[in-house]
Amino acid sequence: MVNISKKFILGVLAFLAVLVFIAVYQKTGQKPEVVFLDVGQGDAMLVILPGDTQILIDGGPSNKISAKLSKYLPFYDKDIELAILTHPHKDHLNGIVSVFKDYNVKNFIWSGANYESRLYSDFIEALKKEGSNIYLAKAGDIVSYGNQPILKILSPPEILLGRNLKSIHESNIVSELDLGNKKFLLMGDAEEKLEQQLVASNSITDIDVLKVGHHGSKTSTSQNFLQAAKPEEAIIQVGNNSYGHPAVNVLSNLSKIGAKIFRNDQLRDIIYK
Numbered sequence: 001m002v003n004i005s006k007k008f009i010l011g012v013l014a015f016l017a018v019l020v021f022i023a024v025y026q027k028t029g030q031k032p033e034v035v036f037l038d039v040g041q042g043d044a045m046l047v048i049l050p051g052d053t054q055i056l057i058d059g060g061p062s063n064k065i066s067a068k069l070s071k072y073l074p075f076y077d078k079d080i081e082l083a084i085l086t087h088p089h090k091d092h093l094n095g096i097v098s099v100f101k102d103y104n105v106k107n108f109i110w111s112g113a114n115y116e117s118r119l120y121s122d123f124i125e126a127l128k129k130e131g132s133n134i135y136l137a138k139a140g141d142i143v144s145y146g147n148q149p150i151l152k153i154l155s156p157p158e159i160l161l162g163r164n165l166k167s168i169h170e171s172n173i174v175s176e177l178d179l180g181n182k183k184f185l186l187m188g189d190a191e192e193k194l195e196q197q198l199v200a201s202n203s204i205t206d207i208d209v210l211k212v213g214h215h216g217s218k219t220s221t222s223q224n225f226l227q228a229a230k231p232e233e234a235i236i237q238v239g240n241n242s243y244g245h246p247a248v249n250v251l252s253n254l255s256k257i258g259a260k261i262f263r264n265d266q267l268r269d270i271i272y273k
Helices: 008-013 064-072 090-102 118-130 190-200 223-229 249-254
Strands: 019-022 032-038 046-051 053-057 080-083 104-110 131-138 141-143 149-156 174-178 184-186 209-211 233-238 260-263 271-273
Touching: 008 064, 046 064, 064 090, 080 090, 090 118, 104 118, 149 190, 223 249, 249 260
Parallel strands: 019 141, 053 080, 080 104, 104 131, 184 209, 209 233, 233 260
Antiparallel strands: 032 046, 032 271, 046 053, 141 149, 149 174, 174 184
């Protein structure tokens, strides 16, 4: 079991804050881009903001993420202003460890919950060495770009640093990205139990694009959750797999509300400009 001691907290956490400011230089004419990266059976999403500013949410299951990032980032830009790990399963975490080796991650957000795996131990060591400003996610936290709030943390509801949870999915970070012209709901591997909690707390509002939870697993994307979110489009980050992702009931639920479905295994990288 990987335990995070108070010594680690004092030595590595630069801030415990509800507000992360990304200082940027606005380049005239640039518009934000959101790229749902094709990393196989896993999640990785890149937000590109004016001023060579990037937000990476999850890193996928392998070091393939570094080649993907080099496709979208200028060759001279080795900084990632903010990275977020939704939870420490391999298909989200492995690429983050690779990114630490190849890029300078200035700010990092995660839940801090304990998880038992060799990869997680390697991640903890890499995080210590990276020198990032580290933030613990909690519902209500805001990430701002300049003076503009663009990303709101919806879950987890409390700080989970050092907590041993029944399921690591309980630590999953759910967030809402608002770029003005489009609003994205990013579910990570959230399942129906968390969906219902978010609906009950009135955390879910109308959005434009839903990043479907848990790669379209049958345990996610329930009907009443979709009725609250009302997405016009749905992204399923999925690759070749033996899990049955995306599940038939999920595709059916999305079709019933009229959401257009886009899948990485069919379309490769999915880009919003």
